[in-house]
Amino acid sequence: MRNRFDQQLSIGKLLIADTVIPMAKRNGPLPALFAALKEIFTNPKWNSQVFEILDRAILPKNNTTGRPGMDLWQIFVLSQVRLCKNICYDDLHYMANHDMLLRQLMGVETESGYDKLSIGYQRIIDNVDLLTDETVRELNQLIVAFGHDVFKKKGEEALRLKTDSFVVESNVHFPTDYNLLWDSGRKCLDMVSKLVVDQDFPGWRKLDDWLKCLKNLSRAMGIGSASGGKGKEERVKNAAKNLILKAKTLLRKLEAFRIEFQPSSFNHIAILAALDGYMAYLEKHIDLVDRRILKGETIPHAEKVFSIFEEYTEWVTKGKKRPNVELGKKAGITTDQYHLIVDYQVMDHEADSQIVSGLAKRILPLFKVDSWSFDKGYWHKDNKKLLVGKVDQLVLPKKGKCNKEESAQEKTTLFKKLRNKHSAVESNINELEHRGLDRCPDRGYAHFKRYIGLGVSAYNLRKIGAELIAREIKNQKSLARKQAA
Structure with a gap:
């Protein structure tokens, strides 16, 4: 038997809605994540949609029998904290039992003098493991919609997209x-x-x-x-x-x-x-x-086989001096002007140029796209033909020598401006790697894909939470000025 979240109030239990989020930047990535999670929980629009996805994925058909399981909200919070902090399950277990802010956001913290609920190590692993790659993808789409609701000043504002790829290493030794x-x-x-x-x-x-x-x-x-x-x-x-x-x-x-x-x-x-x-x-x-x-x-x-344990592992050479070889899988991400990752993909023995048609099928029906930039690795004449009529400003530099028309197009001011701005996606990739997507410790290809999805959702929630905190600080300063006047 498992609940969405136990709404039954008991004496001494601290409410999630009353969680006080620290505002100082030096507090690390968690306050921003907590701000976004608190907003999701307290906002009925996003709360209901998150729980609908978790219901379909985790709750059994007969949910009236058996011992009480971990609440869906607690599973969701713990899965995001692990990737946001880039920590192992041992550290997550410690935080779930001793971090007061996290425990209040999970809805399990009580006031001093009352019995405290202890969460077991294996229980955390088993429950977080219930999230699948498909479930995490649905949650990511919802988180992106939530982010656009926060960031966008106009509902119909078009997106300026950037696409690039990087390697997420699997947890293997160098193969000989x-x-x-x-x-x-x-x-x-x-x-x-x-x-x-x-x-x-x-x-x-x-x-x-x-x-x-x-x-x-x-x-x-x-x-x-x-x-x-x-x-x-x-x-x-x-x-x-x-x-x-x-x-x-x-x-x-x-x-x-x-x-x-x-x-x-x-x-x-x-x-x-x-x-x-x-x-x-x-x-x-x-x-x-x-x-x-x-x-x-x-x-x-x-x-050649590169690991007898993580059999999906590829030998990836991206032409870089350091590292010259990476063992894992390439992941493609697409970010917008708010630095939210609107789409991600684990590339299974695919080159960059081979994923563009799939990207277009997933992204274009969902979003209005003003501009879309790629690097030369994504160039193919079929990709350009596919996107030219559907994207107002396409930045897809040609690999090789340009003809007169292509050369003139790549020399335009707008093309150069958008191409220069494309480098912003590199900072997004760098932050993703700090959120845990440098090396995946989880075993198996299904868990590898889920791990990448959780890393993307934790990244997006932290970006959204940082914006919510910035607005709250601005409102507090504005209110202080009015009171001083």
Whole structure:
């Protein structure tokens, strides 16, 4: 049984509407986020729409039975605080139990002398995990509408958009064939240890020795590759031969174990399925080490795997000097003149120029667009043809040599002005990275996409809250001047 928010007042409980938001800029990003969240909660228009989205996504069909769950409002607040502060679940757990301002905004804080509700660590993780990528996207659209309601002086004011992309790194180590082989081998042994612990299965008494030997051979391979001096190539090949020999022996032993072992529970079946996956990776990386080092082949990019845990990880090279390589996924964002992110997209093996048609389909039906700027990476003749009639001022610099007409267009004053203003999106990307979108700690592709969406929504709410605080400070100063006069 779960509620939107428990409106039943109890003695000593502090009201969300009475939350006093600190106004000083030096207080960090949280006061601005809290100002926006408080406005959403107290404004019936946005309150009802937020809860409708959360209802559809989280509440079960039969919500009258079972133990009381965390309120929807508390889930929403905690998910935003985590990304706004760029903190781990340990820090979020601490804040949820000891930060008075956050607890009052969640609706769980009480006055001194009354019993305080304590929220468990795992409970926070399990409840925030209920938000999906689709739910977060709906919430983001609503937050953008809320932001435009705050920022826009005229309801029909057209937007001036800027689009760019950046890389959100996945939580992986730098991949090499031999350390991925080691990862595969140790996870195979880890799965075996979970299977044989329940029953006296022969042949794995020296499981720890297998692990230690494979690790030592992998380290010897790494030291040989990193060191220089005479005879380096021969040393590396010898280390590779020893590593491959041990890994092949382990693979044969695992294949025999896989045939002989009889699962006796659903848990065993799940572990065996994971073991099959890690064995496939072990076999693959034995082959890659053999071909690359012993046979001197160049491995095609399509055959390479960059993580056996975060399989979606891409090797992204954006042509920058630092960092020259990033491991993760590219994310495209589109911002407006108020620095709100009106659209975001996780790019799955896509170049910048390939996402423009999808962007246009999502954005143009929702917003009136006055200008839209891109960098050269988005150039394609079909993209220009698609947007020319629909956007008043299109800034899409051509990649390569311009003809006379294109050159004249790119030299106009308005084109240059809008192109210079395009760099503002870089500061938006920088702030996003400070909101947690530099590296994603969550596991799995679905959680990776949700993490990016939560980062965008926390960014937008902080921008909106900063504007609300600025207006409140202005009103207070104006009132003080009137009273002084």
